Amino acid sequence: MSTKDSASIDQLTSALLEQEERVRNLRLQNCQHEELTVEQERLKELHRKLNETLKETGLASAADSDMQKNFPREALEGLLRRRFFIAPSFEIYGGVAGLYDYGPPGTAVMNNIIQLWRQHFVVEENMLELQGTCLTPDVVLRASGHVDKFSDMLVKDVQTGDCFRADHLLKEHLSKIIQDEKTPLEKKEAAESTLALVEEMDLDEMAKQLRHWDVRSPETGNSLTDPYPFNLMFQTSIGPTGLLPGFLRPETAQGIFVNFRRLLDYQGDKLPFACAQIGTAFRNEIAPRSGLLRVREFTQAEIEHFVHPNKKEHPKIEKVSQVRVVLFPRRNQLTASRQTVYMTIQEALEQQIIDNETLGYFIARTQLFALKIGLNSDKIRFRQHLQHEMAHYAKDCWDLEVESSYGWIECAGLADRACYDLQNHSEKSHVDLTAFEVFPEKKQMEVWVAEWNKGLLGKTFRHEAASIIKTVESFSDSEKQNLQKSLETQGSISVSMEGKQYHLSRDMITFKKVTKSVSGQNYYPSVIEPSFGIGRLLYCVWEHNFYIRSGDDEQRAVLSLPAMIAPYKCTVLPLSKNAVFQNLITLVTEKLTSLGIQHKVDESGVSIGKRYARADELGIPLAITIDFDSLKDSSVTLRERDSTKQVRGSIDEMIHQVHLLSNGKAEWNDVVQKHPIWE
Amino acid sequence: MSTKDSASIDQLTSALLEQEERVRNLRLQNCQHEELTVEQERLKELHRKLNETLKETGLASAADSDMQKNFPREALEGLLRRRFFIAPSFEIYGGVAGLYDYGPPGTAVMNNIIQLWRQHFVVEENMLELQGTCLTPDVVLRASGHVDKFSDMLVKDVQTGDCFRADHLLKEHLSKIIQDEKTPLEKKEAAESTLALVEEMDLDEMAKQLRHWDVRSPETGNSLTDPYPFNLMFQTSIGPTGLLPGFLRPETAQGIFVNFRRLLDYQGDKLPFACAQIGTAFRNEIAPRSGLLRVREFTQAEIEHFVHPNKKEHPKIEKVSQVRVVLFPRRNQLTASRQTVYMTIQEALEQQIIDNETLGYFIARTQLFALKIGLNSDKIRFRQHLQHEMAHYAKDCWDLEVESSYGWIECAGLADRACYDLQNHSEKSHVDLTAFEVFPEKKQMEVWVAEWNKGLLGKTFRHEAASIIKTVESFSDSEKQNLQKSLETQGSISVSMEGKQYHLSRDMITFKKVTKSVSGQNYYPSVIEPSFGIGRLLYCVWEHNFYIRSGDDEQRAVLSLPAMIAPYKCTVLPLSKNAVFQNLITLVTEKLTSLGIQHKVDESGVSIGKRYARADELGIPLAITIDFDSLKDSSVTLRERDSTKQVRGSIDEMIHQVHLLSNGKAEWNDVVQKHPIWE
Incomplete structure (x- = not known):
C-alpha cells in the first residue's frame, strides 16, 4: 500500500468518526428530522468512499480465518450430540428451532463454568448476588425501553407466511450478487456499498433497499411484505384476569436495577458496589441459526457495577x-489494516483507548476468566463498539469476541451504560433511585425546595400527610423543577405512594429555587455492566479444546477441557469385567465421592484403549485403572488425557493427586516430578 | 374414647378405604358413568358417617399446632425483608402477586441448598443431571396431560371480574358458618360434612355446592359465575408466526421424560438409573397467598428414577x-387418633406401609437431606396420599410435610408414577421409549412381527426404505398389534420419521402374531419421582431456625442457620473504624477468599455488640474480631453465634477452624476442646 493510499484512508476514517459523533449528538438532541437526514446522508457517503478506497488498495475483505475454513465442526457437533453434551429440545417431537437441552456432561460443564464465574467475580470481588424472576410485567420493560425498541426487522413471504429477518435476507441477496461473476462491475460496486451499511439501516431505508434490489422469499421466490419491527420478547399474561400483560425477561439486568434501592441499603449506602445475577433469559429470535450461538432461551451472568459518574x-x-x-x-x-493492538491495561488507559479504570479492570478480569475456562488466548479479543452499535446513552462498550468456526463471536459485553436505567426506572416508578454524595465541606448551591401549607395538607390527608411530605422531599432536583411547572400550568400535581394517587393543589405546595449551604447531593450512579452469555462461552470452549488424535488404527476425537470445568474429573476403569475387581472399584468410588470428585466408572467389556478414547471424548482429564497388580498391592495407574502418559502409585496417593489436579492446585508436570512415568 | 367408639371408627375407616379403592378401579376401567356415580355417593356417605362419629368422640378437629398459634411470623418476615433475604418482585412498581426476588443473603442460602442437594443426590447417588428449557411446545404438555388437566376451579365476581379459587371460597364460607355460634346445629353439621369433601369435588359438584350455600364474592357480596377450569400454565407463542403455541413448564420432570432415549443410551442401556433436573417452573396461580409458599415462579429439583416395574x-x-x-x-x-407412626425404613417396608424398597430408600435419603439443611426433626413427617389425591396412574405417593406457622406444608413429593409418562410420550411421539430386558434364558413367547414386501417398499421409498423398516421394527408389541388393526380397517398406516410422514399400504406390510423363542423383551420402565420445592424448603428452614434472644437491653432476632447453608460463614469485625486495623482486615479477607469462604466485613462505626446482632440476623455462624491486641501478636477472637462464646488464637488457626466448621468437618464443641473459652 502506498503512503498516499494510507494517508487518504486515515483521513477518511477521521472524517467518518467525526461524522458518526455528529449524527449521534443530533440524535441525542432530538433535532429536526431534516437536519439529521442531511448529516446521515453525509455519513453514508463517507462509508461508501472509505469502502471504495479500501477495495482499491485490496484491503476490503479479509479472508476467512483459518478456523472458519478448516475447523472440523461436523466432527465436534457430532460428538456433542452422540455423547449427549447437547440435544435439540423435544427432539422426539421433531424439536423446536432455537431450543437446546444440555445432557449430563453438558450440564456438568455448564455448572462448573457457572461455579467458576461465581468464584471469580462474586466471591473474589465481594459482589452482591440476587435472583429475580423471569416473569416481568409490562410496565418494567416499558421503562427500560424493551417494549418499544427490542425488535428485529421482519419480512414475511406473502404466500406462505414464512418469516425472515430482513437484514439477513438483504445481506445474503447482496453477497450472491457480489459473488456472481456475471454481475456487471457497476452493479457489483453498488451492492458492496449497500452491504456495508446493512447494520445501520432504519425501517424506511431497509424497505427501500429490499424493493430496490427486488429481494424475494429465498425458497419460493414469492414477494415479501415490507419489513416491520418484530418484538423479540415472549409475551404472556400474569394472573387469571388477562389484564396484566407480562414478558419473559430478555436480560437479567433489569432485575438488578429495580432492586437498586434495597441493594444500596444492604451496602450501608456506600458506593461503589456491584451486584450480579445468573439466570435464564429469553429472546424470540425470528429465525434462529448458527446452532448453539443464537438460541431462544439461554443462561446469562450479568454484573451491574454502580459507581459515581465522576469517580470511575x-x-x-x-x-x-x-x-x-x-x-x-x-x-x-x-x-485499512484493521489491526488489533496488544497492550497492557495500563497502556490502554494511559492512551485513553479504554474510557476508565473500572471498565479497564473488568476487561482484564474478563480476560483472566476466559483463559481460566480454557479459551485460547490467541483467539480472543476485545472489540470496541462503533458509535452506531451503541445505545444512545452508552458511554463506551467493548465486546469480548472469541474466534470460532462461525467467525468472531460476541461472548460477553462490557458497557458503560451511564445512568440511563436507574434514571428511567426512577422517573417511571416515582421512586427515588439516587445515591447521596457527601461533600468534603459544605457548598453554596442552588437547589429546589418544597414549601408546604401543612395545615391544609393535614386537614386533607390526615395521618397520611407526613408520608406525602417525606415522599415529595425525596424527589430529585429536576423532578421538583418539573413538578413546579405542572403546578403552574395545571394547578395541581399527583403523587403516587404504594399504588395510591394523591392530588396536591397549588395552595398546598409550591417549589422554589433557593441558594443553600448544602453538605451533599443526590445523584444517579453510573452503571458499568459486564454481561456474559454462558452458552456461547461454553460452545467456544468446546471448539478451542477439540482435536483429533491419530490412534493406532483410527482417528480419535479429544475434548481437552481444563480439569476445573471437565464434566468428570476422573474415570475409573477395571482391566476387565472380572468380578474380582468389584471391591476395589467400590473402594475407589467411595473415596472419590467423599472428596466430592465427579467421576464415572466404565465397566463395559471393551478394551482399555477404547475406554480411554471414550473418556477423551467426554473431556475427562484423568483415568484410574485397576489391574491384577492392584489386587496384590492396592496400587493403580493414573493416566493423563493429553500426554496419554501414566504414573503408578497407591490408591490413596493417586486419588490425592486427582484431587489436587481437579482443583487447579497442581499440574500434571508436578505429578510426573513426584511419580516417574510408568510404561 | 370407649372401646366401642374405637371399634366403630376402625370399621368405618376400613369400609371407606375399600370404597376408595373401588371407585379408583372403576375410574381406571372407564366404567359407565351411572355405576361410578352410585359408588361415589356411597363413598361420600361413608365420609359423612366417619366425620360424625369422630365429632361425637371429640376427635374431629385437631387444635392448631403450637407453631401455628405462637410463632412470631411477623418478626421473621420483617427480618427477611429488612435484611433483603427476599422482597416482592418489582416492588418499586407496586409488585406482582406471587413473585418474589431473593436478595443477596437469600440468594446465597438458596445457592447453598441447591449445592448441597446436588452433592447429596446427584453426586453421592451417581445420578445423571440434565438441563432442559422452560419454553415447552403445546404438543409435549398435551401428551403429559397438563393442557387438559392442570387447572384449578375459578369463579369470577360478575360485577368486578375479580377472580377467586372456588375451593378456597367454599372452604372459607363453610368455616364461617361452622364458627358462627348462631348457626343452627343441623346447618352446622351439614356445613361440616360438605367441608370434609371440598378437596374431592368435581366441577358439577362444586357448582352445586356454591349455589346451595349461596357463596358470594367476599369483598363486594356480588354474585359469582359458575366455576370453570382455569389452566395454571403460562401460555406464550414460540417464533414469529404465532402458529406454535407453547407454555412455560409447570414442572421440570417432562424435560427428563422426553430425553429418556438419549439418557438410556448414555447409561449404556442399563437400568435402573436416575436423572435429576434443577430449574425454574411456573404456575399461574389464581390468587397467590401464604407468602413464599404459593408463588408463580419457583425452583424445583426433581429426580426421575427409572426402574423395571417388577424390580424395585x-x-x-x-x-x-x-x-x-x-x-x-x-x-x-x-x-380417630390421626396418629403418626415412628419407625425405621426397614419396619415400614416389612409391614408394607411403604410400597417398595426404592421408594423407601428415597424417603430415607430425603429425611437425611431435610435434617442436613436445618429442618427440625420434630417438625417433619411423610404423609401418604389418600387415593383421591393421587393421579389415577400413580401407585403410591408420600409427601415430605414440614410443620410451619401456616400448618403442615408439602415441601417434597415422592411418587411412584408407574410407566404413565414414558408410555404417553412414546405413543404421542411415535418414538420407542422402552428399555430392553434380557431373559436369563430364552423363552417361548407370542410376539407380533412385521412381514414386508421389500420389493414394493424399495420401489416406493427408495433409499428411505431401510430406515422405515428399522423404525417400524422398533415399535412395541402393542403398537404393532394396533397398527395391524388399522391396516385391516383403513387399509394403510402412517409412520412418522424425523417430522415426515410415510404411508404404508396393506400390500407393503402386515403384522402377525407368532410364537418365537426370544432372548428378552421391551418394556416401559416405572418411574419413582422424588420432587423438591426448593423455595418452600428454604422458607421452612428460616422458620425452624428463627428465635428471639433477650439481649442486655433489647430483644434480638437470630437466624440459627447451619454453617453449610449460611449466606456467609463468617463476619470480620475490626474493633473500631480506626485505620490501624486496615492491614489486618485485608489480610484476613484475602485468606478467607483464597479458601473460597463466603464472608462479610462490617466496618461500620457501631458497637461490636450491635454488629454481632446484625450478623446473627443474617444467620452468620462465626465472627472474627480484630482488636488492639491483634496488632501486637496477630491473634483474633472467634465467636460462635448460638452459644455467643468466644475463643482466641492466631489468624491462621482461627481461619482454619472457620474452614472446618463451614464445611461441616468440625463442630463448635471440637473448637472449644482445642481452644479454651476466652472472656
Whole structure:
C-alpha cells in the first residue's frame, strides 16, 4: 500500500468518526428530522468512499480465518450430540428451532463454568448476588425501553407466511450478487456499498433497499411484505384476569436495577458496589441459526457495577495493570489494516483507548476468566463498539469476541451504560433511585425546595400527610423543577405512594429555587455492566479444546477441557469385567465421592484403549485403572488425557493427586516430578 | 374414647378405604358413568358417617399446632425483608402477586441448598443431571396431560371480574358458618360434612355446592359465575408466526421424560438409573397467598428414577434401613387418633406401609437431606396420599410435610408414577421409549412381527426404505398389534420419521402374531419421582431456625442457620473504624477468599455488640474480631453465634477452624476442646 493510499484512508476514517459523533449528538438532541437526514446522508457517503478506497488498495475483505475454513465442526457437533453434551429440545417431537437441552456432561460443564464465574467475580470481588424472576410485567420493560425498541426487522413471504429477518435476507441477496461473476462491475460496486451499511439501516431505508434490489422469499421466490419491527420478547399474561400483560425477561439486568434501592441499603449506602445475577433469559429470535450461538432461551451472568459518574477509578486496578489484552479499538476497525493492538491495561488507559479504570479492570478480569475456562488466548479479543452499535446513552462498550468456526463471536459485553436505567426506572416508578454524595465541606448551591401549607395538607390527608411530605422531599432536583411547572400550568400535581394517587393543589405546595449551604447531593450512579452469555462461552470452549488424535488404527476425537470445568474429573476403569475387581472399584468410588470428585466408572467389556478414547471424548482429564497388580498391592495407574502418559502409585496417593489436579492446585508436570512415568 | 367408639371408627375407616379403592378401579376401567356415580355417593356417605362419629368422640378437629398459634411470623418476615433475604418482585412498581426476588443473603442460602442437594443426590447417588428449557411446545404438555388437566376451579365476581379459587371460597364460607355460634346445629353439621369433601369435588359438584350455600364474592357480596377450569400454565407463542403455541413448564420432570432415549443410551442401556433436573417452573396461580409458599415462579429439583416395574429393590437399602422416620400412612389419616407412626425404613417396608424398597430408600435419603439443611426433626413427617389425591396412574405417593406457622406444608413429593409418562410420550411421539430386558434364558413367547414386501417398499421409498423398516421394527408389541388393526380397517398406516410422514399400504406390510423363542423383551420402565420445592424448603428452614434472644437491653432476632447453608460463614469485625486495623482486615479477607469462604466485613462505626446482632440476623455462624491486641501478636477472637462464646488464637488457626466448621468437618464443641473459652 502506498503512503498516499494510507494517508487518504486515515483521513477518511477521521472524517467518518467525526461524522458518526455528529449524527449521534443530533440524535441525542432530538433535532429536526431534516437536519439529521442531511448529516446521515453525509455519513453514508463517507462509508461508501472509505469502502471504495479500501477495495482499491485490496484491503476490503479479509479472508476467512483459518478456523472458519478448516475447523472440523461436523466432527465436534457430532460428538456433542452422540455423547449427549447437547440435544435439540423435544427432539422426539421433531424439536423446536432455537431450543437446546444440555445432557449430563453438558450440564456438568455448564455448572462448573457457572461455579467458576461465581468464584471469580462474586466471591473474589465481594459482589452482591440476587435472583429475580423471569416473569416481568409490562410496565418494567416499558421503562427500560424493551417494549418499544427490542425488535428485529421482519419480512414475511406473502404466500406462505414464512418469516425472515430482513437484514439477513438483504445481506445474503447482496453477497450472491457480489459473488456472481456475471454481475456487471457497476452493479457489483453498488451492492458492496449497500452491504456495508446493512447494520445501520432504519425501517424506511431497509424497505427501500429490499424493493430496490427486488429481494424475494429465498425458497419460493414469492414477494415479501415490507419489513416491520418484530418484538423479540415472549409475551404472556400474569394472573387469571388477562389484564396484566407480562414478558419473559430478555436480560437479567433489569432485575438488578429495580432492586437498586434495597441493594444500596444492604451496602450501608456506600458506593461503589456491584451486584450480579445468573439466570435464564429469553429472546424470540425470528429465525434462529448458527446452532448453539443464537438460541431462544439461554443462561446469562450479568454484573451491574454502580459507581459515581465522576469517580470511575478502581481500587484494585494495580492488580491487573500489567495484564495484556488484544484490543480492537473503534478507529482500527475502520482503517485499512484493521489491526488489533496488544497492550497492557495500563497502556490502554494511559492512551485513553479504554474510557476508565473500572471498565479497564473488568476487561482484564474478563480476560483472566476466559483463559481460566480454557479459551485460547490467541483467539480472543476485545472489540470496541462503533458509535452506531451503541445505545444512545452508552458511554463506551467493548465486546469480548472469541474466534470460532462461525467467525468472531460476541461472548460477553462490557458497557458503560451511564445512568440511563436507574434514571428511567426512577422517573417511571416515582421512586427515588439516587445515591447521596457527601461533600468534603459544605457548598453554596442552588437547589429546589418544597414549601408546604401543612395545615391544609393535614386537614386533607390526615395521618397520611407526613408520608406525602417525606415522599415529595425525596424527589430529585429536576423532578421538583418539573413538578413546579405542572403546578403552574395545571394547578395541581399527583403523587403516587404504594399504588395510591394523591392530588396536591397549588395552595398546598409550591417549589422554589433557593441558594443553600448544602453538605451533599443526590445523584444517579453510573452503571458499568459486564454481561456474559454462558452458552456461547461454553460452545467456544468446546471448539478451542477439540482435536483429533491419530490412534493406532483410527482417528480419535479429544475434548481437552481444563480439569476445573471437565464434566468428570476422573474415570475409573477395571482391566476387565472380572468380578474380582468389584471391591476395589467400590473402594475407589467411595473415596472419590467423599472428596466430592465427579467421576464415572466404565465397566463395559471393551478394551482399555477404547475406554480411554471414550473418556477423551467426554473431556475427562484423568483415568484410574485397576489391574491384577492392584489386587496384590492396592496400587493403580493414573493416566493423563493429553500426554496419554501414566504414573503408578497407591490408591490413596493417586486419588490425592486427582484431587489436587481437579482443583487447579497442581499440574500434571508436578505429578510426573513426584511419580516417574510408568510404561 | 370407649372401646366401642374405637371399634366403630376402625370399621368405618376400613369400609371407606375399600370404597376408595373401588371407585379408583372403576375410574381406571372407564366404567359407565351411572355405576361410578352410585359408588361415589356411597363413598361420600361413608365420609359423612366417619366425620360424625369422630365429632361425637371429640376427635374431629385437631387444635392448631403450637407453631401455628405462637410463632412470631411477623418478626421473621420483617427480618427477611429488612435484611433483603427476599422482597416482592418489582416492588418499586407496586409488585406482582406471587413473585418474589431473593436478595443477596437469600440468594446465597438458596445457592447453598441447591449445592448441597446436588452433592447429596446427584453426586453421592451417581445420578445423571440434565438441563432442559422452560419454553415447552403445546404438543409435549398435551401428551403429559397438563393442557387438559392442570387447572384449578375459578369463579369470577360478575360485577368486578375479580377472580377467586372456588375451593378456597367454599372452604372459607363453610368455616364461617361452622364458627358462627348462631348457626343452627343441623346447618352446622351439614356445613361440616360438605367441608370434609371440598378437596374431592368435581366441577358439577362444586357448582352445586356454591349455589346451595349461596357463596358470594367476599369483598363486594356480588354474585359469582359458575366455576370453570382455569389452566395454571403460562401460555406464550414460540417464533414469529404465532402458529406454535407453547407454555412455560409447570414442572421440570417432562424435560427428563422426553430425553429418556438419549439418557438410556448414555447409561449404556442399563437400568435402573436416575436423572435429576434443577430449574425454574411456573404456575399461574389464581390468587397467590401464604407468602413464599404459593408463588408463580419457583425452583424445583426433581429426580426421575427409572426402574423395571417388577424390580424395585434398591442396592443401597441396607445403608438406610435403620433410619427412623415419622410416617403418616393413609389409614391413620382416617382413624380417630390421626396418629403418626415412628419407625425405621426397614419396619415400614416389612409391614408394607411403604410400597417398595426404592421408594423407601428415597424417603430415607430425603429425611437425611431435610435434617442436613436445618429442618427440625420434630417438625417433619411423610404423609401418604389418600387415593383421591393421587393421579389415577400413580401407585403410591408420600409427601415430605414440614410443620410451619401456616400448618403442615408439602415441601417434597415422592411418587411412584408407574410407566404413565414414558408410555404417553412414546405413543404421542411415535418414538420407542422402552428399555430392553434380557431373559436369563430364552423363552417361548407370542410376539407380533412385521412381514414386508421389500420389493414394493424399495420401489416406493427408495433409499428411505431401510430406515422405515428399522423404525417400524422398533415399535412395541402393542403398537404393532394396533397398527395391524388399522391396516385391516383403513387399509394403510402412517409412520412418522424425523417430522415426515410415510404411508404404508396393506400390500407393503402386515403384522402377525407368532410364537418365537426370544432372548428378552421391551418394556416401559416405572418411574419413582422424588420432587423438591426448593423455595418452600428454604422458607421452612428460616422458620425452624428463627428465635428471639433477650439481649442486655433489647430483644434480638437470630437466624440459627447451619454453617453449610449460611449466606456467609463468617463476619470480620475490626474493633473500631480506626485505620490501624486496615492491614489486618485485608489480610484476613484475602485468606478467607483464597479458601473460597463466603464472608462479610462490617466496618461500620457501631458497637461490636450491635454488629454481632446484625450478623446473627443474617444467620452468620462465626465472627472474627480484630482488636488492639491483634496488632501486637496477630491473634483474633472467634465467636460462635448460638452459644455467643468466644475463643482466641492466631489468624491462621482461627481461619482454619472457620474452614472446618463451614464445611461441616468440625463442630463448635471440637473448637472449644482445642481452644479454651476466652472472656
